[in-house]
Structures are given as structure tokens and as C-alpha cells.
Amino acid sequence: MNAGSPDTTEIVRHRSRLARLAERADRPIFFAFGLVGLVALGVILFFVIREALPIFRYVSPLEFLGPKWYPTSEPPVFGALPMIVATMLVTLGALVLALPLGFAAAGFVAEVVPPAIRDLAKSLLELLAAIPSVVYGFFGLTVLAPFVQRAFGLPTGQNALTASVILAFMALPTVASLAEDALSAVPKAHREASLALGASRWETTWRVVFPSAFSGLFGAAVLGMGRAVGETMAVLMVAGNSPALTWSFLRPVRTLTAGIALEMAEAPQGGAHYHALFMLGAILLFIALLTNGLAEWLCGRVTRRGE
Amino acid sequence: MRTHRSARLRRATxxxxxxxxxxxxxVGLLALGVILYYIISRGSGAVTWEFLTAFPRRGMTAGGIYPALVGSFYLTVGALAVALPxxxxxAIFLVEYAREGVWVRVIRIGVNTLAGVPSIVFGLLGLALFVKALGIGVSLLAGALTLGLLILxxxxxxxxxxxxxxxxxxxxxxxALGATRWRTIRSxxxxxxxxxxxxxxxxxxxRAIGETAPIMFTAAAFFTPRLPSSPLDEVMALPYHIFVMATESPxxxxxxxxxxxxxxxLVGLVLVLNLGAILLRAHARRRKVW
Known part of the structure; x- marks a missing residue:
């Protein structure tokens, strides 16, 4: 208490009954606060699914997985397969780049460099993660897409390949940071035992540390995948947004996220198109629950240190 | 001789x-460097005092970003006001009241899962719940609520x-001094x-200032001739402004x-905030001599 404030007992005496009640009810009050994350998750599930389900009044679930997406033709056709394939394509491409880079960078930070540089490297990776996705999209649109266009002689550089590369760098910090956590969680005794048996540091890293951290590394890969699947703005700006079904990395594609972002403004509220877009969101939500559940299970044994 | 060579081989490996x-x-750091260098070298010429304080003019082909900056500020602060309490x-429950057990595990999984929900899905929720069901409409308030859930x-x-x-x-x-648990936490x-x-x-x-997808359907306007005068107005926002200018403008x-x-x-704001966080964290660690 600083000098100017009234006497403490005075405050206590004048405290309202409500405050005194709160003082004793603190446990249930904070328990309710503790549930806020779960409640938010429940609300998201409820509202997205509630707005998504009416699409099945217009098309059957099987039709919704069809190969053609013409939401504004007459009659409209809602087949989400092109967007599902596009999302898979772009995510696969991103992981092919991000996983080796992320795991290797994590190995470097966890096993090679001294602790002082380790903190600096992790901070810089955090900055890479902090750059907003619209900025990645802008960079992809103005720098990478023209480059890809020229390199492959394509009519447009906005395609699945460009989106994959941009996504890879966006997922890289997630993968590297979680992988580093997994590697650092491997007990020191494992390394010491290996070194004592005459293995070099690299042999220890490669044959002992990486295999021991397998489940944590797998968890990092799964969460990196979740990042790539759910990313919107960058993909929207660089993937080209063609709703035609394609398996080629060099063609423009429209992912689930981009489809929602692109079309919601044109979809009349409460119409079939609107519900169809929410169903795309429900698919994304389902994938997110799946990847997070899997990662949670895989990382269960890894002690989660600060993120 | 053989072992000698193999030792050298192992060392080389x-x-x-x-x-x-x-x-x-x-490669990761290079990507960071290239992106930052590119943006700074191309952008620094355009950023003047007028650019920061003027409205867009001539169908957004001239002028500044003032309303987008103000809108982003309101949205971000609003999101924090929603999420912080x-x-x-x-957090107080998880650290001070909960005992490790099934509940805490479930809550933690819930929080981690929420963190993994794609930002566009938050946008859908904002549209369905705040804009439509609660009838708030596309507005600063709906956007702040949506972003608040996102950063939660x-x-x-x-x-x-x-x-x-x-x-x-x-x-x-x-x-030990006789304070209640809540009093101990607070003081x-x-x-x-x-x-x-x-x-x-x-x-x-x-995080909130750079997000675009959650505010696309809940708050952001292509262009507003005035600053928002109430929480129920649509607002311009810096990341959405960038998106629109880069893609939709003819x-x-x-x-x-x-x-x-x-x-x-935008990048400057994000970098300043992140450097601030790094410094704060260093400060928090240094003070820990207790």
C-alpha cells in the first residue's frame, strides 16, 4: 500500500457483499473460465455444422464429393472433389519441402549449435512464423509466381507448385519448433551412452536421437500438415483459384479454404451455395480435429516445453 | 591403417x-531475409507521413492507408478486450485451482485443438454466430469478437x-499471511x-493484426469514406486492404x-510487436533472481 491510499481494513469493510461472495466462490468461477476453450470449440462445431447440414437438402453426401463445382450455374452443381484434391496436392507439396528442411533445422538447433545461438535461431524462426499470411501471399504473387511462370514456361505462375513453396515456408517454423522440442526432450543419458560406446556426434544424432524422438517428430509433421491444410490467404493469392479438377502441380487450383474465402461474398445467405461453403468449412474443421487429435496422441509422451 | 581411414571417413561424414x-x-533464415529485404527495399519509398495519415483517393489508386490503420487498431484492441479476461x-484456473487430472487434460486438449482450427473457419463462425444469429451484422464488433476467439x-x-x-x-x-487464495493470486x-x-x-x-480470413465476412469493408463512428460500422483493415489492392482491384x-x-x-507493425515480445521475455527472465 502506498502512502496516499486509505487504510486496508477500510477497504475490506466497504467491500460489497458481492465481492465477498466472489471471494468464497472463486473455485467454481474459475472452473467456469477454465471451460472457455472447450465452450468456444463447441460453439464453432455447433454453428458450422448447423449451417452446413442443410446442403444435403439439395445434394446427397455422395454427390457433394463429385468432380464438378458449378455453384452458380442453373441448376447448380456442388461437387467438392476438385477442392479436396487441390488441398491434398498443395499440402503434399508443402510437406515434401517443409519436413526435411524443418527436421534438419531442428536437428541443427538441438544437437549442433551452442545454446546461445540456439535461442537466437529460435527467435528468428518465430519471426518467420509471425509474418502475416497475406504478406506471404503478396510475396508469392509478386515474386514467386512470375518466377515459376518463367521457369516452367507456363501461361500463369499461380498454381499448386507456387502455393506449395509458399506454404512450405509458412509451415517450416511450426515443424522446426515442434521437432526441436521433440529432439530436446530425448534424455541426455541416451546421447551420453551412445557417445560412450564410441559413436560420433552425428551417429548419435542420426541413430539415437532422431529415432527416439520419432513420435514427437511425427506429431510435428502432423501439425505442420494441419497448418498447410488450413492456410487461407496465401493460397488464395497464389494458387490460381481454378475450380477444375486437376492432379497437376503446374495448373491453377482452388483449395477448400480459398473456395470459402472467394465465394462467400457472392453466396446469398441461407441459399444452397451458402450451405455448401459451410460444408467445406465443416470438412476443414473435421481435418483439423483429426490432425490435432493425432498430434496430441503422438506428442503425449513428449514433455511440452514453452512454445 | 584401415581403422585410421574409417575414423577420418566418419569425421568427414x-x-x-x-x-x-x-x-x-x-534456408529458413534466408527466406526470412529475402522477404524482409524485398518488402523494405520496395516499400520504404512509399511510406511517408501523408501515406499514413491520408484517406485513399481516386478509387484507391492514390492517397494513404489511414482508415485501414485505424480499423486494424480498433479490431486488434477489441479482440484483446474480448480475449484477455x-x-x-x-489460465488462473489451470495453474492455481486445477489439479492434474482428466478435466485439466480435456481442457488442455480443447485449447490446443482450438489453436489448430483454421482461421477461415473462425470467419465462418463469426458469420454464422455474430453476424447472423446474434444480428450484429458485418461490423467492427463482430470482427473483434471473431478475432478474440482466434487469439484466445x-x-x-x-x-x-x-x-x-x-x-x-x-x-x-x-x-501463510492469512490471505485467501484469490487474494494471493491477485496481489x-x-x-x-x-x-x-x-x-x-x-x-x-x-497475431490479430495480421489476420485476414476471419474478418473477411465479419468486419472488413473494401472502402469506407469515413472512420467508424460506432462498433456496429464496417471498417477497413490493413491486411484486407492489402489483399484487395493486390488481387481484386482492376x-x-x-x-x-x-x-x-x-x-x-503491416510487416513493420508485426516486427515491432514481436521484438517487443522478445525484449519483454528477456526482461521477465532476467528479473527471475528470486
């Missing part, structure tokens, strides 16, 4: 392998970490954890300089 690991790290309460898990985790770093005997001291634990909590707040602001190439300028301002 190690050097090559570790170099490759380092190269991977370097909830996150503080949740990040804020819970960082606050939880901050409270956890406060030593146990601080609490014991408070309780001892929260002040001691404040630098860490502030770090989390700054990181959340940096003459995107004409506004290139404005786009670079806007991107530089």
Missing part, C-alpha cells in the same frame, strides 16, 4: 551431415506459462507474472507502390 543440417536452417480466467488459445497458453513461472513459495507466503501471483503476461498480450496483438499494377507501402507498414 559428420562434418558433411552437420553442414547439411545447418544449410536447412540457413477469458484467457486470464482460464494463444493468450491462454502464454498466460498459463507466465503464471507457472511464478515460484511456489510466493503463493505459500501469501497463504502476489499476477503482479509477479506480469512481464510474462504482457509478452503473451503483445504476441496476441501481433488496376492492381497501377497501385503497386501503395501495395508495397501497405505491406511494409
Amino acid at each position: 559428420e562434418i558433411v551431415a552437420f553442414s547439411l543440417l545447418g544449410a536447412a536452417m540457413f 477469458l484467457a486470464l480466467g482460464a 488459445p494463444l493468450l491462454i497458453r502464454t498466460t498459463e506459462e507466465a503464471l507457472r513461472s511464478v515460484p511456489r513459495n510466493f503463493r505459500e507466503g501469501g497463504l 502476489i501471483v499476477l503482479p509477479a507474472g506480469l512481464p510474462g503476461i504482457l509478452t503473451g498480450i503483445v504476441l496476441s496483438l501481433s 488496376n492492381a499494377w497501377k497501385t503497386k507502390d501503395l501495395q508495397y507501402g501497405a505491406v511494409l507498414v
Whole structure:
């Protein structure tokens, strides 16, 4: 208490009954606060699914997985397969780049460099993660897409390949940071035992540390995948947004996220198109629950240190 | 002789392998450097005082980003106002009241899952719940609520970490003096954890200011001739402004300089906030001589 404030007992005496009640009810009050994350998750599930389900009044679930997406033709056709394939394509491409880079960078930070540089490297990776996705999209649109266009002689550089590369760098910090956590969680005794048996540091890293951290590394890969699947703005700006079904990395594609972002403004509220877009969101939500559940299970044994 | 050579081979393998690991790290940092260099070198010419304080003019092909900056500020602060009380309460429960068990595990999984929900799905929720069901309409308020939910898990985790770093005997001291648990938390634990909590707040602001997908259907307007006068007005926002200028404008190439300028301002804000967080964290760690 600083000098100017009234006497403490005075405050206590004048405290309202409500405050005194709160003082004793603190446990249930904070328990309710503790549930806020779960409640938010429940609300998201409820509202997205509630707005998504009416699409099945217009098309059957099987039709919704069809190969053609013409939401504004007459009659409209809602087949989400092109967007599902596009999302898979772009995510696969991103992981092919991000996983080796992320795991290797994590190995470097966890096993090679001294602790002082380790903190600096992790901070810089955090900055890479902090750059907003619209900025990645802008960079992809103005720098990478023209480059890809020229390199492959394509009519447009906005395609699945460009989106994959941009996504890879966006997922890289997630993968590297979680992988580093997994590697650092491997007990020191494992390394010491290996070194004592005459293995070099690299042999220890490669044959002992990486295999021991397998489940944590797998968890990092799964969460990196979740990042790539759910990313919107960058993909929207660089993937080209063609709703035609394609398996080629060099063609423009429209992912689930981009489809929602692109079309919601044109979809009349409460119409079939609107519900169809929410169903795309429900698919994304389902994938997110799946990847997070899997990662949670895989990382269960890894002690989660600060993120 | 043979063992000698194999030892050298093993040594060489190690050097090559570790170099490759380092190269991977370097590629990541190089990407950061290239992006930052590109944006700064192209954008710095466009960022003037007028650019920061003027409205867009001539169908957004000239002028500045003032309304987008103001809108982003309102949205971000609003999101924090929504999320902070909830996150503080949740973190206090997890650290101070909960005992490790099924409940805590379920809550933690819930928070982690919430953090993994794609940002566009938050946008859908905002549209279905705040804009439609609650009838708030496309507005600053709906956007702030949506962004608030989005940063909630990040804020819970960082606050939880901050409270956890406060030593146990601080609490014991408070309780031993006869203070109630809540009183101990309020007067001892929260002040001691404040630098860490502030770090989390700054990181959340940096996350919220750059998000575009959640505000596309809930708050953001292509152009508003005035600043918002109430929480129920649509607002311009810096990341959405960048998106629109770069993709939807029929003459995107004409506004290139404005786009670079806007991107530089956004990246600058995010970098400043993140550097602030790094410094705060360093400060929080240094103070820990207790």
C-alpha cells in the first residue's frame, strides 16, 4: 500500500457483499473460465455444422464429393472433389519441402549449435512464423509466381507448385519448433551412452536421437500438415483459384479454404451455395480435429516445453 | 591403417551431415531475409507521413492507408478486450485451482485443438454466430469478437506459462499471511507474472493484426469514406486492404507502390510487436533472481 491510499481494513469493510461472495466462490468461477476453450470449440462445431447440414437438402453426401463445382450455374452443381484434391496436392507439396528442411533445422538447433545461438535461431524462426499470411501471399504473387511462370514456361505462375513453396515456408517454423522440442526432450543419458560406446556426434544424432524422438517428430509433421491444410490467404493469392479438377502441380487450383474465402461474398445467405461453403468449412474443421487429435496422441509422451 | 581411414571417413561424414543440417536452417533464415529485404527495399519509398495519415483517393489508386490503420487498431484492441479476461480466467484456473487430472487434460486438449482450427473457419463462425444469429451484422464488433476467439488459445497458453513461472513459495507466503487464495493470486501471483503476461498480450496483438480470413465476412469493408463512428460500422483493415489492392482491384499494377507501402507498414507493425515480445521475455527472465 502506498502512502496516499486509505487504510486496508477500510477497504475490506466497504467491500460489497458481492465481492465477498466472489471471494468464497472463486473455485467454481474459475472452473467456469477454465471451460472457455472447450465452450468456444463447441460453439464453432455447433454453428458450422448447423449451417452446413442443410446442403444435403439439395445434394446427397455422395454427390457433394463429385468432380464438378458449378455453384452458380442453373441448376447448380456442388461437387467438392476438385477442392479436396487441390488441398491434398498443395499440402503434399508443402510437406515434401517443409519436413526435411524443418527436421534438419531442428536437428541443427538441438544437437549442433551452442545454446546461445540456439535461442537466437529460435527467435528468428518465430519471426518467420509471425509474418502475416497475406504478406506471404503478396510475396508469392509478386515474386514467386512470375518466377515459376518463367521457369516452367507456363501461361500463369499461380498454381499448386507456387502455393506449395509458399506454404512450405509458412509451415517450416511450426515443424522446426515442434521437432526441436521433440529432439530436446530425448534424455541426455541416451546421447551420453551412445557417445560412450564410441559413436560420433552425428551417429548419435542420426541413430539415437532422431529415432527416439520419432513420435514427437511425427506429431510435428502432423501439425505442420494441419497448418498447410488450413492456410487461407496465401493460397488464395497464389494458387490460381481454378475450380477444375486437376492432379497437376503446374495448373491453377482452388483449395477448400480459398473456395470459402472467394465465394462467400457472392453466396446469398441461407441459399444452397451458402450451405455448401459451410460444408467445406465443416470438412476443414473435421481435418483439423483429426490432425490435432493425432498430434496430441503422438506428442503425449513428449514433455511440452514453452512454445 | 584401415581403422585410421574409417575414423577420418566418419569425421568427414559428420562434418558433411552437420553442414547439411545447418544449410536447412540457413534456408529458413534466408527466406526470412529475402522477404524482409524485398518488402523494405520496395516499400520504404512509399511510406511517408501523408501515406499514413491520408484517406485513399481516386478509387484507391492514390492517397494513404489511414482508415485501414485505424480499423486494424480498433479490431486488434477489441479482440484483446474480448480475449484477455477469458484467457486470464482460464489460465488462473489451470495453474492455481486445477489439479492434474482428466478435466485439466480435456481442457488442455480443447485449447490446443482450438489453436489448430483454421482461421477461415473462425470467419465462418463469426458469420454464422455474430453476424447472423446474434444480428450484429458485418461490423467492427463482430470482427473483434471473431478475432478474440482466434487469439484466445494463444493468450491462454502464454498466460498459463507466465503464471507457472511464478515460484511456489510466493503463493505459500501469501497463504501463510492469512490471505485467501484469490487474494494471493491477485496481489502476489499476477503482479509477479506480469512481464510474462504482457509478452503473451503483445504476441496476441501481433497475431490479430495480421489476420485476414476471419474478418473477411465479419468486419472488413473494401472502402469506407469515413472512420467508424460506432462498433456496429464496417471498417477497413490493413491486411484486407492489402489483399484487395493486390488481387481484386482492376488496376492492381497501377497501385503497386501503395501495395508495397501497405505491406511494409503491416510487416513493420508485426516486427515491432514481436521484438517487443522478445525484449519483454528477456526482461521477465532476467528479473527471475528470486
